[in-house]
Amino acid sequence: MNLPDSIELPADLSSSQARARAALETLSREWSGADALSPAQWPPARVEMFVRVCAASDFVLEQAERDTHAFFELAASGDLDAGLGKGALRQALAERLQDCTSEDDLMQRLRRFRNRQQVRIIWRDISRQADLAETCRDLSELADACIDLAYQWLYRAGCTQMGTPIGRHGGQPQSMVVLGMGKLGAGELNLSSDIDLIFGYPEGGETEGVRRPLDNQEFFTRIGQKLIRALDATTVDGFVFRTDMRLRPYGSSGPLVYSFNALEQYYQDQGRDWERYAMIKARVVGGDSAAGKQLLDMLRPFVYRRYLDFSAIDALRTMKQLIQTEVRRKGMDENIKLGAGGIREVEFIAQAFQLIHGGRDLSLQQRPLLRVLETLEGQGYLPGAVVAELRDAYIFLRYTEHALQAIDDRQTQMLPTDEATRARVAFIMGFANWSAFHERLQQWRERVDWHFQQVIADPDEEDGELPEVAPGAEWAAVWDDALDADVASSQLGDAGFAEPDEVMQKLARLREGANVRAMQRIGRERLDAFMPRLLAAALEHEAPDRVIERLLPLVDAVVRRSAYLVLLTENPDALQRLITLCAASPWIASEIARFPILLDELLNEGRLFSPPMAPELAAELHERLVRIPEDDLEQQMEALRHFKLAHGLRVAASEIAGTLPLMKVSDYLTWLAEAILQQVLALAWRQVTARYGAPKRADGSVCELDFIIVGYGKVGGIELGHGSDLDLVFIHDGDPQAETDGARPIDGAQFFTRLGQRIIHLLTAQTVSGQLYEVDMRLRPSGAAGLLVSSAASYERYQQQDAWTWEHQALVRARVLVGCPRVTAMFEKVRAAVLSSVRDQAHLQQEVSEMRAKMRDNLGTRTTAAGTDPKAFDATAEFDLKQDAGGIVDIEFMVQYAALAWSHQSPELLRFTDNIRILDELGRTGRFRAEDVHLLQEAYKAYRSALHRQALQKQPGVVSGDMFHEERRGVVRIWRELGLT
CATH class of the missing domain: 1.20.120.1510 (Four Helix Bundle (Hemerythrin (Met), subunit A))
Structure with missing residues (x-):
C-alpha cells in the first residue's frame, strides 16, 4: 500500500514516524488474511492516524507487529472510532471466557483481551477521540470486568475442586468480595496503573460437597492467590493488571483474606488515619456485590465520623508533613504524581475535606475526585476559582500521566530525560516542543502546590515557608x-x-x-x-x-x-x-x-573498596608502628589489631562489592598476615633481646634474627579466608647451648623458645580489640610433644628420618612467611630434598589413602558416609565442602600425593605451595591430563568460593547435597585413577 507523504510530525519524532511507516508497509505486504481486514482498505485518515499513534506509542506498534490479525480486526471493528457503552467491556470479555477450560487458558484470554483493549484505549487517548473521563472509565471498567469475571471462573472451579463454602451461622453459600482501592475504587485508573485490592468474605464456616472440607478462610485464600496470579503474573502475553494487596489490614504480613467481622473489628479497634484516608475510595469491584455493599456499610462509620471531625486535622497535618518530606527526596521534582504540585496533592486537598466534613455532609461521600471538587464548590467549602484551578491542573496532570505511560505501557510518573521521549510526550500533549509543554506543566504544579500549602496549614508555620523536616522524620x-x-x-x-x-x-x-x-x-x-x-x-x-x-x-x-x-x-x-x-x-x-x-573505615569509599597491595600493606603497618614508643607494648598491640581489623573489613567489603575475586581475596588476607607477622617477629625479637641479650651462632658470632616463621596449611598455600587461623612452625639457626650476651643470659634453646612464646602471645592475646590470630603449632616436629622452636639442623633431621608421610604431605604447602633470608634458603633446601626423595609409589598410595580414610571417618558427614553413600547427592543430604568425598581435602591430597610421587623427576612441582599453581605444573609436566587439571582447579575454586560465602554468612562449610554433583564425581574419578582408595 502507498502511505501518504503529508503526515506532519515534529522533527524529533522522525525516527519513530519512519519506524511506524515501515512497519505498516511490512504488515501490509505480509498480510494474507481476509480482505475486509486488510490495511489496503483503510482510508488515508486511518493510515495517518496509525503513523501518529505508533510514532507516539511503542506499545501500540509492538502489539500490531506481534498479533497482526487481532490488530487489523480491531481496526475493522470500528472500536477505535467510537466509545463503548456501559457494560460493553464486561459483555465482550464474558463472551471470550464462555468456553474457557483451564487456569492457563483463563490467563491467556485475559491478557489478550486486555492487550486489545489497551491498544484501543491508548489509540483513542493519543488521538484525543476520548477525553480523560472516557479513558479513566474504560480502564476502570476493564479492570472491573477482568477482576470479577476471573474471580467468578476461579470460584466455580474452586467449588468443584474444594467444595462450596457455607456460612457457619447463616448456612448459605459464601462468595468473596473484592474491594478496589485508590484510583480503581474511584473509577480513575490510569493507562498503566496497578490495582490495590482488599479481599473479604461474609462469615466463617467450611466447604461442603467434598470428602475433606476446607475452612472458608483457607478456601478464599486459595481463590485469592489464584486471582492475583491470573491478573498479575507476567507470561508471554504480558500481564492484566499489577496487583497490590498491601492496603489490607497488617499489610503484607497479614492474612490475604478476612471475614467481614474481622475487617470490622480491625478497623474499629486498630484502623489508622491513613487507612480512613484510603478507605474513602473503596468500591466493590468483584465478587458478591450485595455482600460487598453490606461490608462497605459496616466500614462507613470508620471512614466518616457522624460529627464534624476536627480530630482528623492533626492526623491530616501529619500526613501533609510526610508528603512534604517525601517531595523533598531526590528525584521527586520529576515525578508528576508524588512531587510538589503533583496529582497526590490535588487528591489530598479533596480527601482532607471529605475526612473532616464527610460524616455530616453526605454529598462528600463519593469517590471520583472531579465530582468531589465540584461538590466542594457547590457546598461552599472552596471558592469557584480555586476549584477551577485544581480541576484544570488535575486534568492536565492526568493527561500527562497518560502520555508518559502510553509510550510503552509502563507504570511511571517520572518526566523523561531523553530528548526523543520528551518529544513524544510534548506531541501527545499537543505542544510544539518540550519547553512549551514543561513551562505549562510547571505553572500548573506551582498553583497546585500553593493550594496544597494552604490546606489545614499549621499556624506555627511561617507564611510561604515549609518546615524543615529531618531525614527519616516519619519514623521518629x-x-x-x-x-x-x-x-x-x-x-x-x-x-x-x-x-x-x-x-x-x-x-x-x-x-x-x-x-x-x-x-x-x-x-x-x-x-x-x-x-x-x-x-x-x-x-x-x-x-x-x-x-x-x-x-x-x-x-x-x-x-x-x-x-x-x-x-x-x-x-x-x-x-x-x-x-x-x-x-x-x-x-x-x-x-x-x-x-x-x-566505623571509621566507612568514611572513605575509595579506600574501603581498594585494599593495598603487599608492599603498601607492609609499609603502612611499619609506618603506624614507628609512631608508637618502643616501650608502649599496649599501644603496639592495639595498633596491630586495628590494622588487621580494618584491612580485613576492606577485603571483605571488596569481596562483597565484587571488586576482588576469590583468589585475590586469599592473596590479600595472606599478605595481611605476612605484614603482621613481620612486625610481630620484629617486636618480639626486640623485647626478648632487650631482656636477655642476643643469642649466638655455632661459630660464636651474634645472631641477627636467625629465625623464620614457616606457614603451613592455608597460610602456606596462600589460601587464607576470613577468620582463618595460622598453622605455624618456628625454626632458628642459633647455637642451642651458647648463652646470650645480655645482662640476664640464657642459653640459645631457651632464648628461641621464649621468642616463640612471645610471638604466640602477641598474636593470640585478647585485648579490647580482640586477638590477631588463632595459632596452631601442632605441625611442628613431634607435634604437641616437640619443642616449640626447632633448630634448622634438628628440623632437617626430623624431616629426613622421623616424619610421617602425612607430615611430608603438609610440607608440600609449607613456605617461609617472614624471617631471615639465610635461614629461609636453608629451609627451602631441606624442603626440596625431603619432598623430592624417591618413594615406593604403592606404599605412598596406601599411606595417603589410609590417612584420608581416617579423616573422612572422623570429620566427614556421618549420615552419608562422608559423601560416599548414593544418597549423598540428594537435596535432603548435606555435603561437607572440605571433608566429604570429592571435596577440597581430596583435591589437596591428590596434589600432595603427586608432589611426593613425582617431584624427584619433576622438580617443578615444588616451585609453588598453592594447589592451583601446583596443578598447573602437573598439567605442564604431563602428569595430569589438561582436562583433569581444569576440572580440579575449577572445582577447587568453586568449593573455596562457597566456603568464603559461608564464612561471610557465619555458616559452617556445609551445603546441600544436590550441589556440585559434576565436580564431586569428577574429583572422585581422578582420585581412583591415581590408585587412591
Whole structure:
C-alpha cells in the first residue's frame, strides 16, 4: 500500500514516524488474511492516524507487529472510532471466557483481551477521540470486568475442586468480595496503573460437597492467590493488571483474606488515619456485590465520623508533613504524581475535606475526585476559582500521566530525560516542543502546590515557608514508641518490613535495654536523631528486616560512645555503606559490633573498596608502628589489631562489592598476615633481646634474627579466608647451648623458645580489640610433644628420618612467611630434598589413602558416609565442602600425593605451595591430563568460593547435597585413577 507523504510530525519524532511507516508497509505486504481486514482498505485518515499513534506509542506498534490479525480486526471493528457503552467491556470479555477450560487458558484470554483493549484505549487517548473521563472509565471498567469475571471462573472451579463454602451461622453459600482501592475504587485508573485490592468474605464456616472440607478462610485464600496470579503474573502475553494487596489490614504480613467481622473489628479497634484516608475510595469491584455493599456499610462509620471531625486535622497535618518530606527526596521534582504540585496533592486537598466534613455532609461521600471538587464548590467549602484551578491542573496532570505511560505501557510518573521521549510526550500533549509543554506543566504544579500549602496549614508555620523536616522524620514516632503498637506495626509493614512486629520487638529491646537507659541526655538525643534515619535508610535496602536485625546490636554496642552515632547521622553515605555490608554478611556485622572503631573505615569509599597491595600493606603497618614508643607494648598491640581489623573489613567489603575475586581475596588476607607477622617477629625479637641479650651462632658470632616463621596449611598455600587461623612452625639457626650476651643470659634453646612464646602471645592475646590470630603449632616436629622452636639442623633431621608421610604431605604447602633470608634458603633446601626423595609409589598410595580414610571417618558427614553413600547427592543430604568425598581435602591430597610421587623427576612441582599453581605444573609436566587439571582447579575454586560465602554468612562449610554433583564425581574419578582408595 502507498502511505501518504503529508503526515506532519515534529522533527524529533522522525525516527519513530519512519519506524511506524515501515512497519505498516511490512504488515501490509505480509498480510494474507481476509480482505475486509486488510490495511489496503483503510482510508488515508486511518493510515495517518496509525503513523501518529505508533510514532507516539511503542506499545501500540509492538502489539500490531506481534498479533497482526487481532490488530487489523480491531481496526475493522470500528472500536477505535467510537466509545463503548456501559457494560460493553464486561459483555465482550464474558463472551471470550464462555468456553474457557483451564487456569492457563483463563490467563491467556485475559491478557489478550486486555492487550486489545489497551491498544484501543491508548489509540483513542493519543488521538484525543476520548477525553480523560472516557479513558479513566474504560480502564476502570476493564479492570472491573477482568477482576470479577476471573474471580467468578476461579470460584466455580474452586467449588468443584474444594467444595462450596457455607456460612457457619447463616448456612448459605459464601462468595468473596473484592474491594478496589485508590484510583480503581474511584473509577480513575490510569493507562498503566496497578490495582490495590482488599479481599473479604461474609462469615466463617467450611466447604461442603467434598470428602475433606476446607475452612472458608483457607478456601478464599486459595481463590485469592489464584486471582492475583491470573491478573498479575507476567507470561508471554504480558500481564492484566499489577496487583497490590498491601492496603489490607497488617499489610503484607497479614492474612490475604478476612471475614467481614474481622475487617470490622480491625478497623474499629486498630484502623489508622491513613487507612480512613484510603478507605474513602473503596468500591466493590468483584465478587458478591450485595455482600460487598453490606461490608462497605459496616466500614462507613470508620471512614466518616457522624460529627464534624476536627480530630482528623492533626492526623491530616501529619500526613501533609510526610508528603512534604517525601517531595523533598531526590528525584521527586520529576515525578508528576508524588512531587510538589503533583496529582497526590490535588487528591489530598479533596480527601482532607471529605475526612473532616464527610460524616455530616453526605454529598462528600463519593469517590471520583472531579465530582468531589465540584461538590466542594457547590457546598461552599472552596471558592469557584480555586476549584477551577485544581480541576484544570488535575486534568492536565492526568493527561500527562497518560502520555508518559502510553509510550510503552509502563507504570511511571517520572518526566523523561531523553530528548526523543520528551518529544513524544510534548506531541501527545499537543505542544510544539518540550519547553512549551514543561513551562505549562510547571505553572500548573506551582498553583497546585500553593493550594496544597494552604490546606489545614499549621499556624506555627511561617507564611510561604515549609518546615524543615529531618531525614527519616516519619519514623521518629515509631522509635519513640509514641504510636499504638498496631499503628506502628502497620507503618512498618506498609513501608516494606516483612515482619514489622519483630522489628518493633527489636526496637523495644534496644530502647528498654540497660545501655540506653544509662545514657546521658546528649547521648540519648544523638540516639533519637539517629534511629529514625536508620529505619529510613534500612527501607532503601531490599531486605530491611535483615538490616535492622544486624545493625541494632551495633547500635547497642556504641550507645555509650555516641560519637559513632553522630558519625553515622552526619554521614549518610557511610550509613548506607554500613547497611550494605552488614546486610550482605553477618560476619561483617558482628565484627563491627564487636569493634566499632571499624566505623571509621566507612568514611572513605575509595579506600574501603581498594585494599593495598603487599608492599603498601607492609609499609603502612611499619609506618603506624614507628609512631608508637618502643616501650608502649599496649599501644603496639592495639595498633596491630586495628590494622588487621580494618584491612580485613576492606577485603571483605571488596569481596562483597565484587571488586576482588576469590583468589585475590586469599592473596590479600595472606599478605595481611605476612605484614603482621613481620612486625610481630620484629617486636618480639626486640623485647626478648632487650631482656636477655642476643643469642649466638655455632661459630660464636651474634645472631641477627636467625629465625623464620614457616606457614603451613592455608597460610602456606596462600589460601587464607576470613577468620582463618595460622598453622605455624618456628625454626632458628642459633647455637642451642651458647648463652646470650645480655645482662640476664640464657642459653640459645631457651632464648628461641621464649621468642616463640612471645610471638604466640602477641598474636593470640585478647585485648579490647580482640586477638590477631588463632595459632596452631601442632605441625611442628613431634607435634604437641616437640619443642616449640626447632633448630634448622634438628628440623632437617626430623624431616629426613622421623616424619610421617602425612607430615611430608603438609610440607608440600609449607613456605617461609617472614624471617631471615639465610635461614629461609636453608629451609627451602631441606624442603626440596625431603619432598623430592624417591618413594615406593604403592606404599605412598596406601599411606595417603589410609590417612584420608581416617579423616573422612572422623570429620566427614556421618549420615552419608562422608559423601560416599548414593544418597549423598540428594537435596535432603548435606555435603561437607572440605571433608566429604570429592571435596577440597581430596583435591589437596591428590596434589600432595603427586608432589611426593613425582617431584624427584619433576622438580617443578615444588616451585609453588598453592594447589592451583601446583596443578598447573602437573598439567605442564604431563602428569595430569589438561582436562583433569581444569576440572580440579575449577572445582577447587568453586568449593573455596562457597566456603568464603559461608564464612561471610557465619555458616559452617556445609551445603546441600544436590550441589556440585559434576565436580564431586569428577574429583572422585581422578582420585581412583591415581590408585587412591
